[in-house]
Amino acid sequence: MNKFFYFVSILFLMSCSSTNTNDSNGVSFLNIQNGDTIQSPFLLKMGVEGMVLEPKGEPKPGHGHHHLIVNEGPTDAGLVIIADEQHIHYGAGQSEDSVSLAPGNYDLTLQFADGLHVSYGEEWAKTIQVTIK
Ligand SMILES: [Cu+2]
Numbered sequence: 187m188n189k190f191f192y193f194v195s196i197l198f199l200m201s202c203s204s205t206n207t208n209d210s211n212g213v214s215f216l217n218i219q220n221g222d223t224i225q226s227p228f229l230l231k232m233g234v235e236g237m238v239l240e241p242k243g244e245p246k247p248g249h250g251h252h253h254l255i256v257n258e259g260p261t262d263a264g265l266v267i268i269a270d271e272q273h274i275h276y277g278a279g280q281s282e283d284s285v286s287l288a289p290g291n292y293d294l295t296l297q298f299a300d301g302l303h304v305s306y307g308e309e310w311a312k313t314i315q316v317t318i319k
Pocket residue numbers: 242251252253267275276277299302303
């Protein structure tokens with residue numbers, strides 16, 4: 187097999203193994219950016235492209251809800267996202283929240299998961315670092 191076809195088949199395999207083939211797909215922080223310094227409490231606006239936002243419940247492919255994970259990073263695909271002070275579930279299908287954090291530096295992760303809180307993994311997560319003043 188020549189190198190070009192080898193390369194093309196690798197690309198094809200990579201795109202097949204991914205549920206997230208569109209570059210614009212994923213979650214995003216709509217109103218804060220990596221490196222921002224923000225005042226607490228702050229309004230958090232969460233976006234998702236390529237999945238349908240809905241309240242928790244019967245899991246459906248391509249559907250789910252947002253989670254904010256503080257200082258723990260994404261949850262691996264297939265694992266249930268725990269619920270504690272660092273793992274906030276937006277099980278009503280919310281796309282915004284008012285978040286209160288003590289002053290300091292934080293890793294904030296948005297993580298999308300299905301109706302039973304099973305994570306869609308790193309592909310459907312976004313982490314930024316912010317400073318709360
Ligand atoms: Cu959840």
